[in-house]
Amino acid sequence: MKKQEPKSGGMPLVIIGGVAVIAVIAGIWLYSSSSSGSSGTANSLANANTATRAPVNAPPGAPIGVNMMGSPTATVTVEEFADYQCGSCAQAHPILKEIKSVYGSRIQFIYRHFPLQMHDKSYNAAIVNEAAGLQGATKYWQMQDQLYSNQHLWANDPNYRETWMGYAQKIGLDMEKFKADVNSMQARSRVDADLQRGQAMGVSSTPTIFINGRAVPYPQVNVQSLRQIIDAELQATAKPAEQNQNAATAPAANTASE
């Protein structure tokens, strides 16, 4: 029997080095041949979980109106940045509906558009939502329900615009006004304003939810965790008010007892 000599030498290293070079070249080629390669990592998730607290000097976004639920004077603000074509946002939608329902006027809920560049229809979906909102807050939220709950139907549908028109009819929009508003600058500028606010706040993935300016890590985007955070914020913000009230009533109580 002939003993097999280990085939050493430099050949393995040549093969390994060759594959490393090919992998790097292939990666660079793929990156440079992509249409958005030169625009950098605008939509990467790199900063998603590091944006723990929003910068205070971020632009205000679209004026708060139809995109707000709850009370504008509430001490706890829940601000959601979402994308209509993002699957995780569609999953978060019923969670946030429950949160809105549970807390009502004890919180201020603000919805912000953050259409990711990688989604070809989400910017237009946001405009459609804003165009519906120009016919009232109810229509705004109804259209949002339609877009999220039927996301799987229109996201890959080449005739998605007709599908959206169907939603508009279903929720009883004035179709002539809606069609005009979809093409108006008013709806578009609201989406752009939200997008600018999100970018300034360090949002780079969706959904990103801020509670009193603090980003909620995605694994905590569930009813139980959100309720814990909101309850803690409600308690924290209620304490100073209660203390002030106690301080104001204490002398009166002392006087009464004397």
Place this chain on the structure above:
Amino acid sequence: MTETSEINELTGVPSVKFAIAGTIAALLGLADSVYLTVHHFTAEPVPCSLITGCESVLTSPYAEIAGIPLAGFGAAAYFAAFSLAVLAAYGNRVAWMLFGLQAVGMAIFTLWLLYLQAFVLKAFCQFCLISAATTFALVIIFIISKLVARRS
């Protein structure tokens, strides 16, 4: 007993065909991971022709660790597996054992990723499933090589 298997038994070096199978599987995984890493940085839609949910998975917060795309870690792991398989093909016994250990580690992590897709994100990405299949192929190749060596 063939000459090759006898040598395997004596040295612990896998038959060259198993090492080559390992390099091919690792190369497939490397190509898949490089593609997904590039996608992560260009933020372009991934063609998701077989199943829906690619974007849900690839844009989820689980798609990266400490700012580095998960696919980047995958590319590094597949490259390491490829390197070890090449060294094993050239008679390095330790490299094949390390290949096996790494493949098992990758498979355990893959099971966690499959759990996330199935139960947390409730969406699947076909490129992630290709990577999972490749990882399991690495483990299967290693196990078969050991079984064949033991039987011979």
